[in-house]
């Protein structure tokens with residue numbers, strides 16, 4: 494459920510007509526709903542009620558500080574994967590002890606920043622990383638709290654580009670070697686083992702792969718405790734999928750996911766961390782765009798939009814489906830027709846949808862890409878020298894630009910011309 498609904502024939506974001514924001518900000522732009530963000534965060538929080546837990550929002554999904562602050566004020570921690578994300582979270586007011594640091598390629602510089610600024614834990618992904626973190630922590634006269642990310646070798650049954658829990662993926666250490674690696678970690682004075690971490694992939698639409706992975710984590714918890722390690726925290730990663738289209742089979746709900754966690758891991762007495770990104774931000778955001786031209790092609794019509802693959806890469810990158818809806822609600826019974834919906838970028842890959850059934854549209858009409866809140870704005874680029882599009886946040890009947898559109902001068906003046914030219 495989200496808060497982008499038609500009211501009196503027009504698409505609203507909470508209590509604001511989306512067209513009104515478009516008139517102020519210009520298209521394209523990303524638009525987020527506070528109520529939807531909070532609703533999704535609270536679903537997870539409620540689902541784990543009765544168990545000590547922290548929902549660490551995976552801010553890679555949508556990292557604007559206004560979004561982070563909205564969630565942090567409701568109690569969320571953050572999952573970060575780079576110094577940039579760490580600094581963003583801190584700038585938005587998230588305390589260090591609510592930030593977990595994930596990622597396969599943490600640098601010494603990133604480790605230093607987090608150790609000095611405060612960190613809940615590092616989710617260590619390899620032995621070389623473990624050795625480096627030990628050295629960095631010792632050089633600062635401190636001890637780094639860690640979990641080791643284990644790779645449970647389960648099939649997440651999702652798109653190959655976003656599956657992370659198979660042994661051939663670059664993530665984590667093979668679970669079969671976990672005891673050896675924990676023994677090594679325990680011997681390093683700069684590290685303190687606090688738990689185990691696992692994350693098997695994104696956009697999972699079944700609970701079964703989670704169950705398989707979490708059962709392996711439960712067994713490992715017992716084995717590691719028997720080896721004398723203090724396993725008090727389990728970071729279970731993110732990955733719960735969202736419905737991208739109404740006709741889709743609905744993925745499991747956070748309540749069912751929470752039930753599963755309690756069922757498989759509830760008896761261990763561990764604090765639970767989860768790192769959802771997509772389920773919190775995905776359906777809390779839309780991308781609003783205008784039709785530039787309707788072009789009659791050979792046997793098909795093209796809707797050429799002012800948004801392009803550089804603004805929303807998911808269709809080009811993962812063949813992802815996004816519902817695309819007009820801001821003016823189509824009259825009942827209006828005949829739909831197929832369009833190829835494309836952007837202005839000079840690549841055939843700049844195609845959002847083929848043969849998509851839409852009501853008849855004309856130049857100047859506005860449309861919204863639904864479910865674009867996660868992995869939308871954050872994956873945008875300036876390809877074709879197209880400035881990053883603005884982000885806007887709605888709360889009730891108010892809206893605010895939370896990242897403005899850069900000027901062309903800003904874009905151009907980042908280049909420097911060498912003296913020899």
Ligand code: LLP
Pocket residue numbers: 551554572595596655692694695696730731732733768769770771772807811867868
């Ligand atoms: N934790 C870790 C360690 C992760 O790598 C990820 C996502 C998450 C949590 C959050 O997963 P989520 O709850 O959002 O599924 N760009 C792709 C998705 C990449 C996901 C990367 N890791 C897309 O647009 O589908």
